[in-house]
Amino acid sequence: MIAEEFMKPDANPLALTLTLQPTDEDYGAVFNDERLPDARLHYDAFWAKPSWVVGPAPGQTEFRVETATSEQLAAGTGAAPQFPGGYRAIASHFKPGLTFYEIIFVAPGQTYGVILDGLVYINGKWRIFPAPWRVLTVNEPGHQH
Template identity: 35%
Template sequence: MGTLKHGFFSGLTLIAACTAVPKGDKVGLTSLMKELRAAQLTGDTATAARITRGLIPNEARIRLGLRTGNDDMAKAIASIYARLPTDDGAWAGAFAAPAGNTEVQVHAATTEELATNAGSGEFPGGARRVAKAILKPQTTYYEVEFVKPGHSAGMKYHLFFWDGSAWCMLGPVWRRMKE
């Protein structure tokens, strides 16, 4: 166990844990988000916080989801995440949804599908704009949705991607773009 002293995650305590390496596909993200949702619903703050911290990328990881030349956007996104509280309770509740929303749905689309609106009906309209402008080509992005059983709509979180070793969430980055 140790505490990071410098950088984006300074002040966070690292705990060695034996966990399975997640897969970088829809099945892997679904599994991870089910684990997060179960931890939230059972009050397992430590597990929910650990998973959430792993999903929030630093600037270097953000760049892996953006086209080359988007350094300003990477910095802007990183600055938002840098302002997040550091306590476990805040991290555990970062992906909030009503208690009845117990099911996890994951929707996938490539940058190219998002840009042309093909197969991207589960993504917000802003995702099309960022796909055309800043998202990394030939990359699959995911929407995660917590829904009530039997329902098709719920609380959504935007633009997850696999950075080569872990899941990241860009979030609603279109809100940071100028028209």
């Protein structure tokens, strides 16, 4: 699993994240037609210079995985409340039937930690769409990629 790769002592979070970069086909499998152009614009800029790469912090030697479907994220059911709040805003723009994953790296005995979100298994591969709610503001001044 991806989480285990990030947990290895010699792990390179940037290199691991780059292996999760979506293809053109992947964007179309995740975002509906209305938001597909915005997703491409946002993530093209992100992948040109990834500024958001995370892995476990020192002392975070454990992890847990949360999963929620597109439908659960939209309705706020299942594990959706465990995901960042922005998922609720973008969920109606996801294709139906997807399962999103987040990895929470934690120190032993801790509940909170570093979150790696936006993981989806599509087209036979793991891909990542970090902080997908930012797609909604792609054309606004000050938008961050």
